[in-house]
Amino acid sequence: MTETENPVHPQATATRPAGRPGEGATYRRLELKSLGELAALVVLVAVFTALNPGSFATAVNLQTILDQAAIPLIVGVGATLVILMGSIDLSVEGVMGAAGMTFVLLSANSRDTVDLGLWAIPVALAVGVALGLLSGLVHTRLKVPSFIATLGVWFVGLGTATVLFGEAAIPFLAEGSLQSWPSGRTLGLPNSFVLAAVVVLLGVAVGRFTRLGRHAYAIGDDEEIARDNGVRVDRYKLLVFLVAGGCSALAGVLASLQLGAGSATVGIGTLFLTIAAVVIGGTSLGGGKGGILRTALGVLLLTVLNNGLILSGVSPNIQSGVSGAVLILAIVAAAWPHRSRLRIVK
Amino acid sequence: MTRTPEDTTLEQRTTAPATAAAGPSRRRLGPAAVWQTVGPLAVFVALFALVSALNPAFLGGGLRILALQATTILLVALGQAMVLHVGSIDLSNAAMAILSAIVLAMTLGPLAAAAPLVCIALMTAVGAVNGALVAYAQVPSFALTLGTLGILQAAALVVSDATTVYVTANREVLAPLFGTAMVGLPAGFWVAVVLAVLLWVLLRSTRLGQALTAVGLNETGALFSGLRTRRLKVLAFALSGFLAGVAGVMIIAQAGAASSFGLGSDLLLPGIAAAIVGGTAITGGVTNPIGVVFGALTVALIPIAAAAVGVTPQAQSLVYGAAIMVAVALTMTRRNRGVVK
Numbered sequence: 001m002t003e004t005e006n007p008v009h010p011q012a013t014a015t016r017p018a019g020r021p022g023e024g025a026t027y028r029r030l031e032l033k034s035l036g037e038l039a040a041l042v043v044l045v046a047v048f049t050a051l052n053p054g055s056f057a058t059a060v061n062l063q064t065i066l067d068q069a070a071i072p073l074i075v076g077v078g079a080t081l082v083i084l085m086g087s088i089d090l091s092v093e094g095v096m097g098a099a100g101m102t103f104v105l106l107s108a109n110s111r112d113t114v115d116l117g118l119w120a121i122p123v124a125l126a127v128g129v130a131l132g133l134l135s136g137l138v139h140t141r142l143k144v145p146s147f148i149a150t151l152g153v154w155f156v157g158l159g160t161a162t163v164l165f166g167e168a169a170i171p172f173l174a175e176g177s178l179q180s181w182p183s184g185r186t187l188g189l190p191n192s193f194v195l196a197a198v199v200v201l202l203g204v205a206v207g208r209f210t211r212l213g214r215h216a217y218a219i220g221d222d223e224e225i226a227r228d229n230g231v232r233v234d235r236y237k238l239l240v241f242l243v244a245g246g247c248s249a250l251a252g253v254l255a256s257l258q259l260g261a262g263s264a265t266v267g268i269g270t271l272f273l274t275i276a277a278v279v280i281g282g283t284s285l286g287g288g289k290g291g292i293l294r295t296a297l298g299v300l301l302l303t304v305l306n307n308g309l310i311l312s313g314v315s316p317n318i319q320s321g322v323s324g325a326v327l328i329l330a331i332v333a334a335a336w337p338h339r340s341r342l343r344i345v346k
Numbered sequence: 347m348t349r350t351p352e353d354t355t356l357e358q359r360t361t362a363p364a365t366a367a368a369g370p371s372r373r374r375l376g377p378a379a380v381w382q383t384v385g386p387l388a389v390f391v392a393l394f395a396l397v398s399a400l401n402p403a404f405l406g407g408g409l410r411i412l413a414l415q416a417t418t419i420l421l422v423a424l425g426q427a428m429v430l431h432v433g434s435i436d437l438s439n440a441a442m443a444i445l446s447a448i449v450l451a452m453t454l455g456p457l458a459a460a461a462p463l464v465c466i467a468l469m470t471a472v473g474a475v476n477g478a479l480v481a482y483a484q485v486p487s488f489a490l491t492l493g494t495l496g497i498l499q500a501a502a503l504v505v506s507d508a509t510t511v512y513v514t515a516n517r518e519v520l521a522p523l524f525g526t527a528m529v530g531l532p533a534g535f536w537v538a539v540v541l542a543v544l545l546w547v548l549l550r551s552t553r554l555g556q557a558l559t560a561v562g563l564n565e566t567g568a569l570f571s572g573l574r575t576r577r578l579k580v581l582a583f584a585l586s587g588f589l590a591g592v593a594g595v596m597i598i599a600q601a602g603a604a605s606s607f608g609l610g611s612d613l614l615l616p617g618i619a620a621a622i623v624g625g626t627a628i629t630g631g632v633t634n635p636i637g638v639v640f641g642a643l644t645v646a647l648i649p650i651a652a653a654a655v656g657v658t659p660q661a662q663s664l665v666y667g668a669a670i671m672v673a674v675a676l677t678m679t680r681r682n683r684g685v686v687k
Contacts (some may be wrong), residue, residue: 142675152671159663159666162664276493321504334485335485345480
């Protein structure tokens with residue numbers, strides 16, 4: 001989770017803020033750097049179109065891909081902010097389970113529990129934010145590394161979902177309620193993707209223009225310097241974990257809608273996919289470098305890859321292997337030009 | 347897992363010859379240092395006493411079951427601790443254990459007693475490849491081993507054809523591991539404990555171990571002191587692979603079968619938790635393999651304790667998560683204070 005470059009020169013700490021390029025230059029450099037991922041996406045699309053002439057490049061399949069990308073896109077917004085800060089959020093799947101179960105049990109369902117209608121969504125989001133609060137408090141107050149704090153909250157979320165599930169029959173969402181919303185279309189795009197796009201754009205705006213986002217970058221770049229410059233590090237860390245919890249909860253609600261039923265393990269596989277996408281997108285696990293749009297590109301890359309492989313008849317068993325190999329290729333390619341005997345990478 | 351330049355310079359000042367750091371700190375034992383040594387043991391004993399008080403029947407065969415369940419967690423946690431010791435992390439070692447178990451289940455028939463050795467050697471090689479990529483391609487271990495995790499999971503599914511693989515013959519080769527007991531605990535558990543003691547000796551008393559510690563405490567300093575830091579990192583990852591291979595052997599010895607979703611498929615997080623609860627600093631350089639033994643026992647005891655105090659099965663993972671956070675907050679090594687990521 002760490003990347004400390006040139007710690008050989010202690011004075012670098014002092015000179016770094018002055019040596020930082022201006023905002024405009026940073027954006028331009030980011031865009032140039034993203035060309036690799038964009039090129040990879042274009043190549044993938046071209047290859048899969050050639051391999052599956054009738055099935056890949058169709059409107060129906062495009063909608064499938066966008067629908068599949070929605071959940072990792074939403075989770076990716078929170079995950080990117082946390083990783084930018086130099087921390088990590090492993091609680092994604094647990095939070096998705098707890099928020100999803102809350103949502104299902106508070107909507108019209110086959111168990112006839114309470115029906116709050118649309119109000120079930122804010123309650124589910126509140127559950128996610130509360131779990132984010134727990135992660136953030138354990139991390140900032142007890143000084144437990146975020147890795148372990150969010151690992152604990154993963155199980156707490158999963159346990160909460162399992163307790164809510166109880167021993168009764170599976171709660172299915174009632175027909176005709178919100179259930180059909182994610183697969184509906186707005187302007188020809190799946191509603192789930194439209195929702196994800198809105199969340200991504202909001203995330204980009206938060207990352208670029210708000211104090212929360214800028215402080216996340218500052219904390220990730222160098223926490224000590226951020227603190228010395230008056231950033232209330234603990235408060236902003238806590239806030240970022242709240243946002244991440246909210247994003248995971250929203251993804252949990254969406255996943256439950258897509259599934260049409262309540263399940264504690266509704267988020268299974270999301271963590272691996274999202275973190276791989278964040279890293280492939282080029283956000284540094286050490287913090288301070290990267291962005292939400294990069295993650296979105298990473299998500300699309302992995303989703304297109306998985307979709308194309310299935311269409312090409314590759315066994316689903318090797319899918320995680322392909323994602324893993326792509327992840328390794330991407331990070332090795334990104335790190336190769338920077339190799340130096342004195343560089344410290346953990 | 348993170349070292350900022352600030353930390354590095356601070357340590358350069360305080361523990362300049364990092365290899366000598368163990369000496370003085372041992373002589374003046376403050377309360378923090380004492381707690382660092384006995385904390386994992388104390389947490390385990392307290393939890394064990396709680397369970398025994400609430401459920402006296404547990405004292406009978408409970409410890410034996412606990413040791414049985416702790417064995418694989420302990421092996422994976424020891425490997426994780428070695429990688430954490432050089433400041434990296436290995437997310438792939440639990441997947442290695444499963445792959446090792448699956449390969450062993452398929453080869454134990456034809457190869458008999460040679461099969462476990464082949465599996466352990468194979469996983470050591472996989473670990474070394476991980477380490478070589480981290481050290482020579484200079485990529486973050488978290489991302490790299492996440493990728494390896496995906497590849498190993500796929501390999502396990504393909505090799506086993508996504509089903510459970512049963513040992514067809516020669517199961518008696520591994521029978522002594524969990525068929526015989528020493529001091530009331532299965533022999534397999536003692537094998538893991540012996541490995542922990544060997545690692546403790548390695549870290550405490552050998553030049554190699556001190557070099558590993560130096561890499562974990564201050565990699566730049568270690569490099570400038572002429573240590574071959576890249577080879578040491580490869581060694582740490584290879585050790586993790588070796589121990590995962592042994593864990594795979596233990597899975598087969600216990601269950602006689604393996605699959606990518608069966609016994610041992612969820613070892614990664616308990617393994618990391620056991621290493622941290624055992625007092626391993628996530629920032630590197632501070633590891634006590636003996637503490638990890640108690641860390642693994644604690645992590646294995648938590649679900650048993652939850653059941654003993656009457657927690658419903660549904661709430662088990664809730665209690666597990668909360669207990670991990672509390673245990674880590676209590677036993678975490680805070681020597682590398684400063685920035686907590």
